Amino acid sequence: MNDHMTNELGWMLDEVLKVPEARHAILLSADGMLRSHSQGIGRDEAERQAAALSGLQSISRSTAEFCGDEHSPWRQTLVEFADGYVFLVAAGAGAYLAVSATQHVDMETVTYRMQKLVDRLGKELTSPPREDAAMAPGASPS
């Protein structure tokens, strides 16, 4: 990913965190690799969270049948803690956006802002294939 691209994504995460009481934002690709993170969270932590969030998305999706129709498209996962929330939404094909916030956040505002940014920057958020020149992928998306 070139610098221009990375900065664009960083700018987008800044936008989301303008919502009062928002904590951190992470952009990850569907394979669980970190693409960008807000400044308040360290890289190591952000990479671990990116992996966890991809697992969360996968597991969330597998509960569709429990909800009624196993083919119903997944929209969002919301995790609630005693002192806050984690929101996870799709951010274009092959990417997800996660935002954490305190328990005082206005949930509608967060999801609205997340969705607006995803819409606006949908193209930029789509994960390009990673450039691993030495070793090409052995599998296509399942």
Add this chain to the structure above:
Amino acid sequence: MGSAPVSDQVYLSDSVRAAVKILVVGHFAVGKTTFVGTLSEIRPLRTEEIMTQAGAHVDDLAGSPEKTTTTVAMDFGRITLNDHLVLYLFGAPGQKRFTRLWKDMMYGALGALVLADTRRLDASFDIMGLLEEHGMPYAVAVNQFEGAPLFPEEEIREALDLLPETPLVTCDAREAGSSTKALISLVEYLQTRTPAQEQR
């Protein structure tokens, strides 16, 4: 609040180029969580839960009676192999009921390390079958448990029905040296694969 691009440095050097996703797979209790925990240079992601009675019917604990927890989602860790290569290790759950998550986890991975136990070599077939089904290249590392039978490499190859080119090594998942070597054998194997093999 400002944002930091992924390229900001913690202890990854500037010259680090390739970030490679690798799966660590294997049957129940073969040592996947131990392996990722041994090698990760960052605090690993763990999703361990105490095993319940309901699970005990399904999960064969014969080989490791002291084991009290099992992975319910995934393991994750990072290891910088050299200046050019960082491996992101995704450990998949070993139990059949998690196959769906397992399939999602293959997305974007370049290869898999299959951990095997010589006391239960047959338990590795399902795992290798799933990988082959998805065209995922793999190497096999025998995680050598105390008291587990020691077989000559040829016998293990035969028992697992490995292709001649599939790397087979032995490691102790609790120990970094042999575990790193197991990963390196996988990476070298991935690097030798020709473009023709990679286009699937």
